[in-house]
Amino acid sequence: MTAATATTDLGEAYSGYLDHLAEADEYAATDLAIGLLDAGVPAERVLLDLVAPAQAEVGERWARNEWSVAQEHAATHISEQVVAAVSAHVKPRPTGGRVVVACMDGEWHALPPRLVAEVLRLRGWQVTFLGASVPAAHLVSYLHRYDAHAVALACALPMRLPYAHRMIEACRRSDVPVVVGGRGFGADGRWARRLGVAWAPDAPSAAELIADERALRAAPPARLAHLADDEYASLVRRRGELIDSALAELRERVPSARAYTAAQLDATVSDLGHIVDFLAAAVYVDDASLFTEFVEWLSGILGSRGVPAGAVVLPLEHYAAALRDFPRAARTLALGCAALPGASR
Amino acid sequence: MTASDVRDFDPGDGRLSTPSTTRPSAWSADVRRPTAALPPLAPDRGQATPDWFEVVEHFREGLVVCDADGVVRHVSPVAERLLPEVTPGELLSAAGVPGLSQGVPGGFTHRERRLTARQVPLSGARCCWYVEDVTDSVSRADALLAERARSAFLAVVGDKLGNPLHPDRAAAAVVRLAVPTLAEVAVLVLAPRGGRARWWRATRTDDEAPTVDSGVLGGGELPSAIADGLTGAEPHAVDWLVEQAVDAGWLPGLAGTESAARVVPLPGRDAPVGVLLVARRATRWYDDDDVELVRAFAARAGAALTTALLYRDQAEVADTLQASLLPVEPVEATGVQWGTAYRPAQAGLRIGGDFYGSHRLTDGGSVFFLGDVSGKGVEAAVFTGQLRQCLQALHRLESNPARLLRLLNDALLETTQAHGQGRFATIVLGVARPERDGGLTLTMAGGGHLPPLVLRASGEVETVPLRGMLIGVVPDPRVGEVTVRLAPGETCLLYSDGVTEARGGRRGDELFGPERLVTALTGCQRMPAPALAERVEQVTCDWLAQGDHDDIAVLALRAAGVSGRSVRHLHSVPAGIDQTEETDA
Numbered sequence A: 001m002t003a004a005t006a007t008t009d010l011g012e013a014y015s016g017y018l019d020h021l022a023e024a025d026e027y028a029a030t031d032l033a034i035g036l037l038d039a040g041v042p043a044e045r046v047l048l049d050l051v052a053p054a055q056a057e058v059g060e061r062w063a064r065n066e067w068s069v070a071q072e073h074a075a076t077h078i079s080e081q082v083v084a085a086v087s088a089h090v091k092p093r094p095t096g097g098r099v100v101v102a103c104m105d106g107e108w109h110a111l112p113p114r115l116v117a118e119v120l121r122l123r124g125w126q127v128t129f130l131g132a133s134v135p136a137a138h139l140v141s142y143l144h145r146y147d148a149h150a151v152a153l154a155c156a157l158p159m160r161l162p163y164a165h166r167m168i169e170a171c172r173r174s175d176v177p178v179v180v181g182g183r184g185f186g187a188d189g190r191w192a193r194r195l196g197v198a199w200a201p202d203a204p205s206a207a208e209l210i211a212d213e214r215a216l217r218a219a220p221p222a223r224l225a226h227l228a229d230d231e232y233a234s235l236v237r238r239r240g241e242l243i244d245s246a247l248a249e250l251r252e253r254v255p256s257a258r259a260y261t262a263a264q265l266d267a268t269v270s271d272l273g274h275i276v277d278f279l280a281a282a283v284y285v286d287d288a289s290l291f292t293e294f295v296e297w298l299s300g301i302l303g304s305r306g307v308p309a310g311a312v313v314l315p316l317e318h319y320a321a322a323l324r325d326f327p328r329a330a331r332t333l334a335l336g337c338a339a340l341p342g343a344s345r
Numbered sequence B: 001m002t003a004s005d006v007r008d009f010d011p012g013d014g015r016l017s018t019p020s021t022t023r024p025s026a027w028s029a030d031v032r033r034p035t036a037a038l039p040p041l042a043p044d045r046g047q048a049t050p051d052w053f054e055v056v057e058h059f060r061e062g063l064v065v066c067d068a069d070g071v072v073r074h075v076s077p078v079a080e081r082l083l084p085e086v087t088p089g090e091l092l093s094a095a096g097v098p099g100l101s102q103g104v105p106g107g108f109t110h111r112e113r114r115l116t117a118r119q120v121p122l123s124g125a126r127c128c129w130y131v132e133d134v135t136d137s138v139s140r141a142d143a144l145l146a147e148r149a150r151s152a153f154l155a156v157v158g159d160k161l162g163n164p165l166h167p168d169r170a171a172a173a174v175v176r177l178a179v180p181t182l183a184e185v186a187v188l189v190l191a192p193r194g195g196r197a198r199w200w201r202a203t204r205t206d207d208e209a210p211t212v213d214s215g216v217l218g219g220g221e222l223p224s225a226i227a228d229g230l231t232g233a234e235p236h237a238v239d240w241l242v243e244q245a246v247d248a249g250w251l252p253g254l255a256g257t258e259s260a261a262r263v264v265p266l267p268g269r270d271a272p273v274g275v276l277l278v279a280r281r282a283t284r285w286y287d288d289d290d291v292e293l294v295r296a297f298a299a300r301a302g303a304a305l306t307t308a309l310l311y312r313d314q315a316e317v318a319d320t321l322q323a324s325l326l327p328v329e330p331v332e333a334t335g336v337q338w339g340t341a342y343r344p345a346q347a348g349l350r351i352g353g354d355f356y357g358s359h360r361l362t363d364g365g366s367v368f369f370l371g372d373v374s375g376k377g378v379e380a381a382v383f384t385g386q387l388r389q390c391l392q393a394l395h396r397l398e399s400n401p402a403r404l405l406r407l408l409n410d411a412l413l414e415t416t417q418a419h420g421q422g423r424f425a426t427i428v429l430g431v432a433r434p435e436r437d438g439g440l441t442l443t444m445a446g447g448g449h450l451p452p453l454v455l456r457a458s459g460e461v462e463t464v465p466l467r468g469m470l471i472g473v474v475p476d477p478r479v480g481e482v483t484v485r486l487a488p489g490e491t492c493l494l495y496s497d498g499v500t501e502a503r504g505g506r507r508g509d510e511l512f513g514p515e516r517l518v519t520a521l522t523g524c525q526r527m528p529a530p531a532l533a534e535r536v537e538q539v540t541c542d543w544l545a546q547g548d549h550d551d552i553a554v555l556a557l558r559a560a561g562v563s564g565r566s567v568r569h570l571h572s573v574p575a576g577i578d579q580t581e582e583t584d585a
Helices: A010-022 A026-038 A043-063 A069-090 A111-122 A136-145 A158-173 A190-195 A203-211 A213-217 A225-229 A231-237 A239-253 A255-259 A262-285 A288-304 A310-322 A327-339 B039-048 B051-058 B077-082 B135-161 B167-178 B224-230 B238-247 B288-325 B377-394 B401-419 B513-521 B529-544
Strands: A098-103 A126-131 A150-154 A178-181 B062-066 B072-075 B106-110 B113-121 B127-133 B185-190 B196-203 B211-218 B259-266 B274-281 B336-343 B354-360 B366-373 B425-434 B440-447 B453-455 B461-463 B480-486 B491-495 B552-559
Touching: A010 A026, A010 A043, A010 A069, A026 A043, A026 A069, A043 A069, A043 A111, A043 A203, A043 A288, A069 A111, A069 B529, A098 A111, A098 A136, A111 A126, A111 A150, A111 A178, A111 A203, A126 A136, A136 A158, A136 B288, A150 A158, A150 A203, A158 A178, A158 A190, A158 A262, A158 A288, A178 A203, A190 A262, A203 A213, A213 B211, A231 A239, A231 A262, A231 A327, A239 A255, A239 A262, A239 A310, A262 A288, A262 A310, A262 A327, A262 B513, A288 A310, A288 A327, A310 A327, B051 B077, B062 B077, B077 B127, B113 B135, B135 B167, B135 B288, B167 B185, B167 B196, B167 B211, B167 B274, B167 B288, B185 B224, B224 B238, B224 B259, B224 B274, B238 B259, B238 B274, B259 B288, B274 B288, B288 B377, B336 B354, B336 B529, B354 B377, B354 B552, B366 B377, B366 B491, B366 B552, B377 B401, B377 B425, B401 B425, B401 B440, B440 B552, B453 B513, B461 B513, B480 B491, B480 B552, B491 B529, B513 B529, B529 B552
Parallel strands: A098 A126, A098 A150, A150 A178
Antiparallel strands: B062 B072, B062 B127, B106 B113, B113 B127, B185 B196, B185 B274, B196 B211, B259 B274, B336 B552, B354 B366, B366 B425, B425 B440, B440 B480, B453 B461, B453 B491, B491 B552
């Protein structure tokens, strides 16, 4: 299984790599990556043009319901092992200062920031990767203990933005510049600008930004004056109540919901909670597109699993009725409803 | 009818009717008294006439009276002094005084004095200019504004310097904050440690943000002014200070001859913690107020650095102790793939009352364990340390799990009784032995801990029937024992109650429970052990939704198959177990 890796053609290697991920074959995947390095392919290309697109494809396969969560996790684990092997194989000599890379608290998508960490390491930085879901207190005590030139924080889900903001502020108070990345900040980084923090679209730009201290510190001011209306805080306070009433209405109007198994009930509660969380995040950054993008994505995910779009309309309308006194949340929910496929309103 | 109708120089202010200089402070040029107040003056007018000049000379405002053509007719002595170019008999406009043009009252600077002028029309189209020297009051107001700016600056400094607890970060913040308010170049030299002095410097070119660089100097290379400063003296001979700093190459962009510099010590616990050199172009000399401000800044900077250095020393000690209390990753063992997750309740502390680990046995097997001690935080962590040390020693004597657990119980009882601690622990302790076919045989003993789970190749999850009593409580506890066989690719999972007792859900008060854990693991038989352990950590934390939690620990052992490689799965996993509605991407 390892003999076929003596190629420098990443396109050819890519499909082989995906097969190894599909077979959960850690050793074949690692051998393939190391083979590319030995054939002269730069480590950064192996990470960014092989591992990164493969991971994106893994996510797509999960979204299309072709792969289970278990398969997705197994594939991610293998890619992590491959990244570690590539890094150990190259052994770059650190010449720069320390950069701390971490996932936001509650954020488990550790592979993209891991790739950023390895690219920074390849470019001479002394990188500490703190891993997935790093509590703010842990990060801050780490920064107090070991000085850092910069902190790179990753956030893949926009619903974590309020926590992300808290974490960014915590780093700022320690006087360490922060650069953020990940799809959680919007495809164009617009929510990073809203939170007043430097943003990088990919690993090479993150490396460039970190090398330019002046640009790092020249982050625009946060524009969060809208938070004065207290809608975000109220949404967070009423989260449990909103989920309860939405669930009650669902049971009333959809008879099959009354016969849910415990696991189905948990999944439904979790979905209802995510809708509130994404709504709250949209209200936090005052951008309805955060919510409409989520609604489109959610209906796509549910659609691929045979759940009709109507299942999303019901809670959206329920929340809209419950939150009619919250102008920004109500407007966001209305736009969310309109974004659903087949919405005629 | 006013006195000005008679006297050209009458200021038009009724107060002049009292020829007294005893109340000058009450005079207000802006208060126009009604002319009705004047009549008592009339009978004395003849007598008072010679006094008008005397009165006007003591008047704070200077007077310039012009006739209808704008020709100066009278200039009072005060006005003469303030506006020497105004000459009687000539046009006022010819004097070229900027503030004395028609209809533009207000303040202006003339001959380095701040003046205010106002024009009052008199009868017969004449007019009078009242000119006052307000240099003193303006400078008082300026001083007040400057004082406010200084207070605001120091407030920002206090705010920014209070947070960075890392000494390097705090030092960089000190120099960055000093620019541009205090200096164009600021250099901080910390008191030498081990003969080497570290320095930080902030410089600013144009209006951009200051750039900070840093380095290290040998103790002997310090300019003498800096060395003096480190002993607590504040050098005052400003000229040679600049030259020293320029010679040392510390002031890029500033030439020695045209720069001003000051050195202030930063107060520390006893001796200064460092010295701050501030320098800027001589166009902004350091006056007394500036030096006061630099000193006040230095006091705050010194306090921040002292705190940061103190924190570093304490944190070094704490880190060393903490490192000895953190769970050690299991040692590599033939046929076993380990996976672990650890999330202490107190995130900042990173240690807690859960523990796991493994030791290799001489016969090729491994002892492994996961447990939880009573209590939380540091004390609990210290107890886990004692427990792990006991096991480290005891596993060399006894490799049967049940007997090893009893030995551990005796050792703990002895320690806790000796210290009067009353602590206890729950634990699962096992021995894993590799089989020829790549499977594992696990013999496990239970000390009152949650029973392990086994993830079978079919994707089903079994609960291992393992019971037993807490250890560290009674001398001869009931210890459960069980043997489990793992086929290649099957996994045994040990976890602490931080997982199943995590509170979350809709209201944040529902227990996660063992059923949800089983559901989360079902169908995950293809996952490598590290991914499985992380999955348990993740579903638990998702359930918690950022809420408080107990210590969480997970240890997974997967039968890695022959030749140390994971078995390859030739058939795809049956679907249907997946969380169809999980919004996780």
